[in-house]
Amino acid sequence: MPASTSGQPQTQPLAVAARAVLLALVAALTLFATRDAAQLWWIALLGVAGLPAVLAPQHRLLTSISRFAEVVVLGLAASQVAADTHLTGVTGGVGASAVLPYLAVPVTVTALSRRFREGAALLVVAAATLVASAAFTQVDGGAQLGQVGYLAVCAQWLILAGLGLYTAGTLQRVMRVRGEGKPQPYAEATRLLTQLRTVARQLPGATLDPGGISEHLLEELRVVAKTDRGAVLSASGGGRLVVLAQIGADRVDWETTLDADSAIADAWASQQPTVSSRSQGRSRRSGEVSALIVPLVAGVRTVGLVVIEADTAAAYPPPVVSRVTALTGPAALRLEAALLFDEVRSLATNEERQRLAREIHDGVAQELVMVGYGIDNALATVHEDAEETADSLRTLRQEVTRVITELRLSLFELRSEVDRHGGLAAAIAEYARTVGASGGLRVHLSLDESTARLPAATEAELLRIAQEAVTNARKHAGASNLWVTCEVDPPYTRIEVSDDGHGIGDQRPDGHYGLAIMAERAERIRGRLEIRPRQPSGTTVAVVLGSSPRRDKVRGSAAAAEGE
Secondary structure (H helix, E strand, O other): OOOOOOOOOOOOHHHHHHHHHHHHHHHHHHHHHOHHHHHHOOOOOOHHHHHHHHHOOOOHHHHHHHHHHHHHHHHHHHHHHHHHHHHHOOOOOOOHHHHHHHHHHHHHHHHOOOOOOOOOHHHHHHHHHHHHHHHOOOOOOOOOHHHHHHHHHHHHHHHHHHHHHHHHHHHHHHHHHHHOOOOOOHHHHHHHHHHHHHHHHHHOOOOOOHHHHHHHHHHHHHOOOOOOOEEEEEEEEEOEEEEEEEEOOOOOOOOOOOOOOOHHHHHHHHHHEEEEOOOOOOOOOOOOOOOEEEEEEEEEEEEEEEEEEOOOOOOOHHHHHHHHHHHHHHHHHHHHHHHHHHHHHHHHHHHHHHHHHHHHHHHHHHHHHEEEEEEEHHHHOOOOHHHHHHHHHHHHHHHHHHHHHOOOHHHHHHOOOOOOOHHHHHHHHHHHHHHHHOOOOOOEEEEEEEEOOHEEEEHHHHHHHHHHHHHHHHOOOOOOEEEEEEEEEEEEEEEEEEOOOOHHHHHHHHHHHHHHHHHHHOOOOOEEEEEEEEOOOOEEEEEOOOOOOOOOOOOOOOOEEEOO
């Protein structure tokens, strides 16, 4: 048996407190009832029996043995204390009630640990020990077992402990049923968002992948219904369906038109399972065929269809349909979440794809074309003028080096992100240093960042704005110096990038396009973008969030200047 389980807590303060309080209580009651301090050795023995459960609560075997030892000691102690209290005038075995309250401790611990069978076994062992010890304990020349008061007290505490155990079990079942039937909104939202965050960090992920979910559903359906072939279809717009996944020996050209006269169109429109004796493929199969089409309905919206077929007649009677719908119901919600996540992921990456396409088309692609022309010129003069050819090749080599540098900077920009420990200012500073070193710019940094952080999405947008501004200065402004100021004191933030180049009026058209992208990003995070000339030359681009705070204390700022 394993020494520990993950389900058990490492400490049980409630159990420790209950033992301490009950031990003190039964010690006081025993001393009051017997007026004999020697009887407290039973209480000490109870404490020793419970030590393993206190010191190693995560060990299943030791805790179980400890609890059974407690009830055995308790049974012996109850009989002996009842006999001794008879000498002080407490007759009829009623003195057993001095120690029997401790029975609640091991039984309550099993209830808290959801070990209800063990709790029932503890009650049985306690009852047997109380009876056996009373049978061998003599009081006034007779066995204590014959005392009605003793039996009544023992039965009373056993019944109370049993009722407590039953109540705990009932409450656990009610809470579990309620939790399954109606999940708490915030708990469910936290679970889903945590799953979404995990998947987003390791894309592509299978958890919210429509194809993966569809394949898993088809494999589950194979277990409950005969399936020679099957598919999961989803809407793609224009009144047509697309196949997300399919199973079977042969690929099937499934019917994907919703306006056709087919069982698929009927099931989609009615949102009810439909059974057909015809194949749902465009190439109809000969012979006996059974088809079951089950719509995947999430709320009031149909998100897809499940189609399964078998090469036998009447393969899907109502009981089979019920088993299939029991699986497709929960799967509909999972598939809807996967489709929505896929759409959100596409929308989120579309802007970056467009920007990269523009960068490649207007930058690297044009440069490679020029390199190609240079190679043609070198080939044309290679036999006529060796010196001219050598000059052309040296120029081509410089161009290739420059293109490679551009590619590396683009990759560096894509990989750059705000580290959870470093902060926004550190990320912007690292990017400015790298770009400045590659472009021959002298970079002047002024960083002032508090320990408080902005939301992660806001920091990411601010980093992209700063990157675009630095890139514009390097590529289009013809600047020698770059000044980057970063002031972060949430909710106020100001990022400013200045250069001493030609000015915004002389920039290339794609530079102006970059300014439009920055404006969109600033608007997305409810900031404002400021673009103005810098005196005596150059441009200043600033993005501001919130209003400048009134500071109650002076925080340190870091300033640095670097260049090539």
